[in-house]
Amino acid sequence: MCTFARDIQSTTDTQMANTELKELCTQVRRDIVRMVHAVNSGHPGGSLGCTEFFVALYGEMMEYDAANFTMDGINEDLFFLSNGHISPVYYSVLARNGFFAVDELNTFRKINSRLQGHPTTHEGLEGIRIASGSLGQGMSVAIGAAEAKKLNNDSHLVYSLHGDGELQEGQIWEAALYAAGKKIDNLICTIDANGQQIDGSTDDVLPMGDIGSKFAAFGWDVMTIEKGNDLDAVIAGLNEAKSRTGKGKPVCIVMKTEMGAGIDFMEGTHKWHGIAPNDEQLEAALAQLPSTLADY
16 A cells, blocks of 8 residues: 555655655656656646646555555546546656556657547556546546545545636536436545646636536535645645545535746746647746656
8 A cells, every 4th residue: 555654653754745745746747758858748837737736646655565456446546637638647646656668758649659648548647537638527437436436435535627718618517416416525626726728728618617516516515725835735735635534525625826837938838738748848847846756
């Protein structure tokens, strides 16, 4: 099982563990921009914005067995990525947490690679339990997995991640209604609220209004992480969300992030949603992200 930081006894040890996770965030960001640059294809913006979330989830929150991956995930916490286009951050964090060899990141989006642009299952990539990329479907899958855990008397949790633009899909709201109505209280769904999507800001494409109030109206327990690119804040928020499970309601986290976070010229704009950096831009990006764990 992943037990990173679970046996920590002192404040000093906790600070050291968080320092290691913050260094991992930097390395993951290097992985992201190098992966998409190598094939001139991919989605760096949302991947960079969700780095702290993925690092916290796999490095601190979830219980799993990376060395013995199974599709069933019995007696493990499960994660489902609904907005599958941010696969670069997902692949990097899976590799850096031991699901598969880090040097396989070299194959991202190449022919016959297991690391497709959107995650798929038929290549047998460890850590991936659903194909995702057709937006709006991940919450339904997560609900089904959470119900299965209840039926199996498995007390572990199910997590999912969704883009805010993805909430424009109607299936999300059907799933949200079902989850609350059926009291799926072993489920934590996080919304990456960066205010950007491929065609512009969410306010320009289709205003989402108050996302938290919408989920609350559907019967969810809603909380907010105001600083989604602050690792300490994300860990604290996920711990708070975990403490709210088992009380009759699914939990929704509205996590406020910056698209492109960590690279100054990519931050806060939809233009880097699905564009790879050129050679000069890669050099400028990497100059802001010192290697902490060694590049693949």
